[in-house]
Amino acid sequence: MRPAAAKVTSVLDGQLWRQMMASGAKALELKKHEVDALNVFPVPDGDTGTNMYLTIQSAARDAEKITGKSIGEVAAAASMGSLMGARGNSGVILSQLLRGIAKGLEGLNTANALQVAQALQAGVDTAYKAVMKPVEGTILTVSKETARAALAMAKSGGSLLETLQEAEQKGLKSLAKTPEMLPVLKQAGVVDAGGQGFLVILGGWIAVLTGETSISDTMSETESSLKPNVEGSTATRQEFMQIENLDYPYCTEFLVKGTDLRVEQMKQDLLDRGDCLLVVGTSEVVKIHVHVKNPGKILDYAIQWGSLHQVQIHNMLEQNENMAHAMKENETTEDLQTDTKIEHQGQPLKEFGVVAVAMGQGIADVFISLGADEVVFGGQTMNPSTEDLAEAVRKVPARQVFILPNNGNIIMAARQVKDVVQEREVHVISSKSIPQGISALLSFNSEGEAETNIKNMERGLSSVRSGEVTYAVRDSQYGDLTISDGDILGLIEDVIVSTGKSLYEVAQSTLDKMEWKTHDLVTIFYGEDTKLEEVERLQDWLREENPSIEVEVHPGRQPLYYYIFGVE
Structure with missing residues (x-):
């Protein structure tokens, strides 16, 4: 348990919720790559932490636009921001948690410990309803246990801080149990990534209430393991916004399209240009997100690589004049969308x-x-x-x-x-x-x-079976398969079915397990890192094995996956 600050607030208002949203976003920004690493499969697509960070960041940005102190209004803005910014299943579930919290706080100027706990429970209820087939051992379970603990503490007379601290402690225990609920987590030796991300955000919220200000010192102690310790803390909103928004007030996002785009080089070139940098993509499409002093310089740099698309620049210091004006603008915008x-x-x-x-x-x-x-x-x-x-x-x-x-x-x-x-x-x-x-x-x-x-x-x-060939990013055990970092992996409908050192042999094995010879058409999309001679070799084998089956080959140019197969 963190030591309480000398003066602890007994209620939550809009101003404090803005601070907590910014703090939660900052906390996850520092830990998002560790959360990404908690990927069940050893394939190069772990992005839970990044998705949740971008979702909570969008929520914090919209919350900051509300100038009033009503908790109901600020929570509603954060909810809408998370809805629009939601990415991936983990980000969507997080947005639904915030949506339910906003419903629970609707119409309130301030909220006490019990009302906050009830709002957390409303968030959990909303998230469960949003998932068609809820699975225990995930972020759903962790958030459910945190809400249950929060309600119990609040009903027993606990303060707002004590309520959230108790929720965090029970959440950590629940997270440690997720491998026992989902065997695939235990086999991979990880806890649930979504649950870990949620607790990092919760730690950021608590840090505001305790008055802790050194996020880099305390967050470095966080460990993502089977028994994680998410003792996170962060700067207060005033300090966070002063550092980030005054020095780098422009949130700049865009796509670069071209040929031979070098993601790592672009990332290194931009490291010292701003804050909250995110550079992801392929040799043909790269997405860049960064907070900067001068967006023009970033765009001038990026245009050297290719053409710019979906450029969005937001002045994070700009705020709405008042909530009534914002609501009026929204109504006008909706009318314009319908009419124009x-x-x-x-x-x-x-x-x-x-x-x-x-x-x-x-x-x-x-x-x-x-x-x-x-x-x-x-x-x-x-x-x-x-x-x-x-x-x-x-x-x-x-x-x-x-x-x-x-x-x-x-x-x-x-x-x-x-x-x-x-x-x-x-x-x-x-x-x-x-x-x-x-x-x-x-x-x-x-x-x-x-x-x-x-x-x-x-x-x-249902008329097509899908297969993929990629590579392993770590040593792992999956069922009867022992996988080493760098091995070639074959998947059918997201299930690993083949592994080896040879791209050609794994591709053959994957197609055989897809029972391609019993179908009429095989479609192959080969990736940007797949050599043409490898593609031709595989195509020749298919034709030799069964010349009556039609084979279509396309340069998909996709990253990470050497092949994407479809048989029908």
């Missing part, structure tokens, strides 16, 4: 449109050629946010828009688009892979009825 965005400057509307998610220009080109209106670049390690998807939907000149997430970790964020885009009817097709997305799009009929299209596209998902 839906018309697309006089462009005639069609009935249906399609937004697809893809990482790799080659894969994106295939979706466009099959009729997708917009492609959002994203996938492993680069999950697009709900806001990214919503922006793409709004660009489509159609009354109804189908979203193809094409990744299991993007589906929940896509479903939230329905809550933020009112001027379109949005349908999310639950495609979990690129082959599924293509199969669904091939089942789409622009002249058909919406319900018929939904049924046909969902049915199309």
Whole structure:
């Protein structure tokens, strides 16, 4: 338990919640890579910490825009910010926790310990309802135990600080038990990443109440292990915002598209240019997020590498004049969206449109050629946010828009688009892979009825099996497979089925386990790091083994994955 500050507040108001949101975001910023490392599978796509950080950062940014002291108003703003910024399943669940907390605090100017505990419970209830098949041993379990402990402490007369400290302690115990609830965690030797991230945020909240100010000293003691100690602390909001916002007031986000983009070099070049740097992507598409003094210098640097897209610059010091004005602006914006965005400057509307998610220009080109209106670049390690998807939907000149997430970790964020885009009817097709997305799009009929299209596209998902070939990022044991760092891995529907040292042999084994010879078509997307001679060798083997089966080969140019297979 942390020592309490000399003066402990008995109630939570909007100003304090803003501080806590900023502190939680800062705490996770420092620990996000450690949370990322808690990946169950030894494949290069661990991004839970990054997704949760970007989600809570968006919540803190929107909370900061509210000038009033009402806890209900600030919590509502944070909730909307997290909704728009939610990325990945972990980020979406976090946004739902904050959404439920906001509901619990709705209409309140201040909240006491019991009301805060009840709001935490409302957050847990909301998060469980948002997940179609809740799984215990995850962030859901950890947040449930924290809320239960908070309620018990508050009902026994505990202070606000004591209530959250007790919640954290019970949460840590719950986190340590997650490997016993999910055997896959125990086998991988990790605790649940989402639960760990949530407790890091909670630690940041508590640090504000205790008055601790040295986040770098205390957070360095945090260990992500089977018995983690998330004793995090952070600077107060005044200190955090003074350091970050006055020195680097412009939040700058954009995509760079080009050829031979060097992610690590770009990251090193930008390290000393600002704060909160995030550089992720591939040799063709890179996403950059950074807080800077002069956005123009960053854009001038980036344009040397390629073309700039989806440029967003926010002045973090700018605040709304008052809440009433903000609400009026929102109402006006909604009216304009209905009256002008839906018309697309006089462009005639069609009935249906399609937004697809893809990482790799080659894969994106295939979706466009099959009729997708917009492609959002994203996938492993680069999950697009709900806001990214919503922006793409709004660009489509159609009354109804189908979203193809094409990744299991993007589906929940896509479903939230329905809550933020009112001027379109949005349908999310639950495609979990690129082959599924293509199969669904091939089942789409622009002249058909919406319900018929939904049924046909969902049915199309079941007609294709998806496989992938990538590499291991650490030593691991998965079932009967002993995996070494750097091994080639074959997966079918996200399950590791083959491992070895030879790309060619693992690709063969994976296709055989997909029973490709019993199907009519094999589709291969090869990645940016796959040599053409390897592709031709695999293609020759397929034709020699069964020349009657059609084989399609495309340069997907995707990162991380040497091959993406589809058999149908």
